[in-house]
Amino acid sequence: MRLSAVAILAGTFTAAAAVCVVAATFSAGIVEDNAIDGVETEFTREGIEWAEVDANGLQVFVHGTAPDEAARFRAITAAGKVVDAARVIDETLVAEPEDIRAPDFAIEILRNGDAVSLIGLVPTGFDRAALIDTTGRIVGDAEGVSDLLETADFPEPEGWGDAIGVATRALEMLPRSKVSVEAGSVAVQAMAADAAEVRRVTARLEGAASEETELALDLSAPRPVISPFALRFVKEDGAARFDACAADTEAARESIIDAAQEAGAEGTPGCVIGLGVPSRDWGAAVSRSIAAVDALGGGSVTFSNADVSLIAAEGTAPELFDEVTGQLERDLPDAFILDAVLPEPPDPDSDEGPTEFTATRSPEGEVQLRGRLNSEMARITADSYARARFGSDAVSVGTRIDDDLPESWSARVLAGLEALSVLANGSVRVTPETIEVRGNTGNSDADAELATLLTDKLGESSYDIDVTYLERLDPTLGIPTPAECVDQIRAIVGARKITFEPGSATLDASAKDILDEIAELLKVCGEIPLEIQGHTDSQGREVMNQQLSQDRAQAVLDQLRQRRVLTASYRATGYGEEEPIADNDTEAGREANRRIEFRLIEEEPETDAAALETEGVEYPAPTGEEASEAAETAEDAETAEEGPGNEPD
Known part of the structure; x- marks a missing residue:
């Protein structure tokens, strides 16, 4: 009996355990299926197609190959919305990335005379040393090449070599330039000596560039110095033309061309924009004079600075000539002087043959x-x-x-x-x-x-x-030499003056135009060794005159610097009253001695000499050794008078 009771009890417990195991297994299956279904539903809602879900009890396994790290993170986050994030086991992989995109290789080459800077990113396999050697030969000094290039381990892109070839050609032809190089394209910004140089460089670079190389040129030329500032307009037999045409601004050129077309000129005549105009009213003066020639029915008008010569056609009625020239004389701005001529008709009874x-x-x-x-x-x-x-x-x-x-x-x-x-x-x-x-x-x-x-x-x-x-x-022209630049400064200043307010180093407003034109020229000349000299008369204390002359020279230098002129090779020096060019006992002499001079910095002679006077006023000529020294100095000196009032307040 006892053994039977024990067996029954043991069987009962065994059956109960079996029932529990079955129930637990069934419950776990339900939990797993619900987790899988819930996560898959969330993946579908999120548009995640690459991931798969599995479960083992309470743990949820996410596996599959994600296209990138962001996609992997989205899948794990989506699963964590359905079940506790602690139960989510990440078994995903991230696909290997495709080949890394090569960077954009580019070089900027900056040349200023014999100095070159190479800036940018080049392929590791690119012959960087050859480029440096080439630029060194171009400027004549390998030490003048600054290598600021970096490299990346990628192959050279297509068109890279051709672009480098065009770039070095541009660098060789343009001493002051910025050349930007990319695979298959070259952009050049530079200042040429003149318009003819722009045309030559453009033609040569376009010839050097292959069809696969895109070439962008931004070449500019300075306005030439025109001295004397001249223009000649002729109308004969109903046809009108310019023998010479010059203007100081684009607006003046347009008004001159409009007047010429009104007078019968065909097409768009050329008209050079240059420096050295005698008056800002040049465009108005020329336009009115061309209209006067047209009103006369023919003839010519010639401008040489502020001198205007109008010659009527033979046979012009005297009454019409007097009316038109009288009106023109009233209309011309004050700076211009008119000389009008009505030619006498030839003598029909003369038997003389042609004289020529x-x-x-x-x-x-x-x-x-x-x-x-x-x-x-x-x-x-x-x-x-x-x-x-x-x-x-x-x-x-x-x-x-x-x-x-x-x-x-x-x-x-x-x-x-x-x-x-x-x-x-x-x-x-x-x-x-x-x-x-x-x-x-x-x-x-x-x-x-x-x-x-x-x-x-x-x-x-x-x-x-x-x-x-x-x-x-057409001969090959180059950037002006330092001596030519100083000569051109002389032509720009002409009879005008660099003036200051009395007793100060503050430039007068009238000096702005002169300095604008000088600055434009000096940007072309580059870093020439230039000294800006200040001089005063002998009135006032010597030490104060010296300081005033120094301040005025420095003021001119500062104004040029503000106009973006590279002035590292310039210096400003005040000489006070030490170097007069005229007698300080007269007002005219004192005014001449108050001046700014532009000279090349070179070996100084033992005794300095009088500077070249720009207004054309003649003073008593020096004799003997003084005359010899003055002749030497005049070749490289530019004098711009400042006007009265250098005495310190």
């Missing part, structure tokens, strides 16, 4: 002189001048003497020979009425230069210019 002198220059350089001269001395002078200009072996002379020629004949002949020297080949014909210039030239500005030359030499005389620019004859 001709000079021709062949493409081979042979020069022939033919026609009339007014004396044996004039013939010797013309012969000597031609041989000096063109070479003794190149000149042949076949002239005769005519005592009845006008007194100005010799001057006209010499002006004609000088005009011929501007041409590569051509001819000059001189008559009592006009000078005709015909031929070919490699100078794109030859028309303007010839008009300026003849106007300067002959004043109101009539002349006719018809020359053709041929690019193959």
Whole structure:
């Protein structure tokens, strides 16, 4: 009995345990299935298709290969919304990333004279040393190359080598430039010497670039210094043209061209924008003068700085001439002086044949002189001048003497020979009425230069210019030398003054235009060794005059720096009253001594000399050693008068 009771009790417990195991297993299955279904539903809602879910009791396993780390994090977060995050076991993998994208390789090359900086990122396999050697040879000094390049371990992109080749070509041609290089593209920003240089560089770089290399050029040229500032407009037989045209601003050029078109000029005539204008009213003065020529029905008007010469066409009615020129004289701004001429009609009863002198220059350089001269001395002078200009072996002379020629004949002949020297080949014909210039030239500005030359030499005389620019004859021009830059400063200043407020170093408002033009030129000249000198008269205490001159020189330097001129190679020096160029006992002399000079920094002579005076006022000439020293100094000195009032307050 006892054994049977024990067996029954043991069986009962065993059965109960079995029932519990079955119940627990069934409950766990339900929990697992619910967890899996809930997480999968959440994955579907979140758009997560790559992940799979499994469960083991209370633990939920998420596995699969995520496209990236962000996707993996989204899947684990989504599972944690359904079950306790502590129960979520992350068994996911992240796909290996595709090949890393190569960086954008680029170089910026900055050149300023003999200094070059290389900045940017290049491929590791790129021959960096070769680029540095090439730029070093271009500037003539390998130590002048600053290597600021970094590298990345990627292959060279397509078009990289071609772009580097074009970039080094640009660097070679442009001493002051910024060249930006990327695979398949080159961008160049630079300042060229003149418009002709811009055209040449553009043509060469476009020829060097392959079809696969994109080339972007931003080349600018400084405004040329025009001295004298000249313009000549002619209207004859209903046709109008410019022999020379210059303007100081874009607005002035537009108004001049508009006036010329109103007067009958066809197309869009060229007109050079330059420095050295005698008045800011230049555009208005020229436009009104062109309108006057048109109102007369023909003739010419010539500007040489502020001098205006208007010559009416032969046969113009005197009443119309007086009316038009009188109105023009009233309309011209105060700075301009008008000289109007009504030519006398020729004498129909005269039996004299044509009176003329001709000079021709062949493409081979042979020069022939033919026609009339007014004396044996004039013939010797013309012969000597031609041989000096063109070479003794190149000149042949076949002239005769005519005592009845006008007194100005010799001057006209010499002006004609000088005009011929501007041409590569051509001819000059001189008559009592006009000078005709015909031929070919490699100078794109030859028309303007010839008009300026003849106007300067002959004043109101009539002349006719018809020359053709041929690019193959155009010589290679470069950035001005330091000496040329100082000469051009002299031309810019001309008869104007750099003025200061009395007794101070504060620049007068009238000095702004001069400094604007000087700054524009100096940006082209670069870092030349330039000294800006301040000078005063002898009034006041010597030590105060010296300090005032120093402050004024420094003020000019500061103003140039504010105009973004590179002034590291410049210095400002005040000389006070130590170096007068005129007598301090007169007001005119004291005014001349109050000045700013621009000189090249070079080995100083033992005794300094008088600086070149820019206003053209003549003072008693020095003699002996003083004259010799003054001649040496005048070659590199620029004097800009400041006006009265240097005494300290």
